[in-house]
Amino acid sequence: MAEDVEITEIKQFLSQAVPFNHLSTRALSRAATGLRISYFSANSGHVEIDYQQPQLYLVRTGGFEVRDKQGNLLDRLSQGECFGYPSLLTGDNIDNQVTVLEDGLVYLLDLELFKFLRDDSDEFDRFFNRAHAKRMQRFSAPTNQASVITQKVESLLGHQVISLSPDSTVAAAAKLMDKHRISSLLIIEQTITEKNSTEKKKADQHRLVGILTDRDLRSRVLAAGLNGEALVRDVMTAQPCCISPNALLFEASILMSTHNIHHLPIVDGTQAVGMLTTTDLVRAQNNQPIFLIGEINRQKNLAGLVEISDKIPKLLHGLISSDARADHIGRILTLLSDALTQRLLTLAEYQLGAPPFAYSWIVFGSSGRMDQTAGSDQDNGMILAEQPTPEQGLYFKALSEFVCHGLDACGYIYCPGDIMAQTDKWRVPLATWQDYFNRWVNTPAPQALLHSAIFFDMRLVVGNKDLFAQLQQQVLNKTQGNQIFVAAMAANAVASKAPLGFFGNFVLERDGEENKVLDLKHRGVALINDIARIYALAEGLSEVNTSARLEQLLGREILSKQDVKNLKDAHEFIGHLRLKNQGALVTSGKAASNYLNPSDISALLRHQLKDAFEAVNSAQNGLKMKFNRAL
16 A cells, blocks of 8 residues: 555655664654654744653754753754653653744654654664763753863864775885874775766775774784784774764763773764774863863973963864853863963063062953953953052063963964053053043043943952952942943944844845855854943943853843843854854864854754844843933
């Protein structure tokens, strides 16, 4: 009997959706006939969930957002992605809420059918266990460090694949391993297949048939009395364990431990793309923030600090590939720059002698907010406890130049606007700093407003706490309830808009290469930073981190709970998209950039980005309403 057309179409979709594509033909048919179909409208707001009977939801069309009961974003989903599996796996009560972002069809599979499919395919079962573990790791991991558990294997992939044919000699293999200073080789067999039977075009395929390690050379060649003319195929380890580049390093570690192996080929589909070793896993752990900070604190000279800082880009890549929150990444990178600054000050004082009196080393801008990204420049200054004599002034100048030069050598380039402690204007006593802020607040001219976007996000890194506390309190006393200054800041903040047109379309601008793009920094996260800063200063709040500022604004009349939630979500979403884009650019050999071509992301992400920009526009309109006397 002919199969129903609709069932056939469902089976075709399932056969192309991960992990349903691993099911047997029998299980695929049962899934297609046993599932139910539901339509969800964005107008309904959320998915009505049967809390007594958990189900697996497979998105056929549309877009959805999953949040926990505290409102934290857990996932955003589009075609071919699933939700609802945690309760099916654990039996726990359903706590999450699902919002409909875009009208869509969803396939629903009950618990009995889900269990049947898990029993049918180990890959199907493993997929959902991994997905659940990854979600738990992402949202329960400590926020001050990136765990190697959440890092993907692909983050350790090199650009060069070192391989050899199985028909090569052992001598050739040994020479190749010595040349590249590696302990193993991928053994690849090249086959020719017909690409098009009509035109008789041929295509090469490279199949992994084994690996050759230094241990193989010892035990199967030297110990066996063979010479260098022996063939690789006769001494290699055939059909080795492999792992996908999308797997977690934690999985790789377990696999290598279980099988007592030290070399693990990385295979993408049928293509060998690299080799993972136990040394790589150790290095990955050594690239963790806590390890790097410990290493920074042990360095005796600038050269050592530069060597450690060279590992930070790899750490950043790992953080991005493991889907760490943008807010967490910013904090981690800033903690590393703080550690470098503190160590440079220690080395400078060791070289120059103890300072003549107390000082505070302070930072501004992204470093002050603890949201640094790749390529952040320096924004720092010094508060001196008293007016220095000429001789004392030379000491502090030498100290600041040592630190600023060291930071530049470590990758934190000199500030283009010279806002650095080595600039005489920004290395002054407390009274002078207080005078600066008094003038900026009392006379909010354009230059003063420009300064407010940098200097009013200040933070103490090291030094005398009282000096910094006095300056910060004086600033908050001047800004709290100061309608004229806050209104001027608000007017300046709404001068730049999120890139959305009247009909909700993206408004693109040109980058340096004449590409039409979106500026995710200046037309996205920076606008939210401005909004949070204005409300925080108006309320006299001491926090300078944008997320922390928004958190402190909860429960205050100046901003509703929903506005705070929308801004926090928009800040995290745009920031995360910005970092993911930077990571993709660096991986492809390009320089990190704040520019995004919207055609490079999915339709769902474009839809969500428009929502985030709309939240920014709405918040800017709120600024106008609250501080309209000067707008």
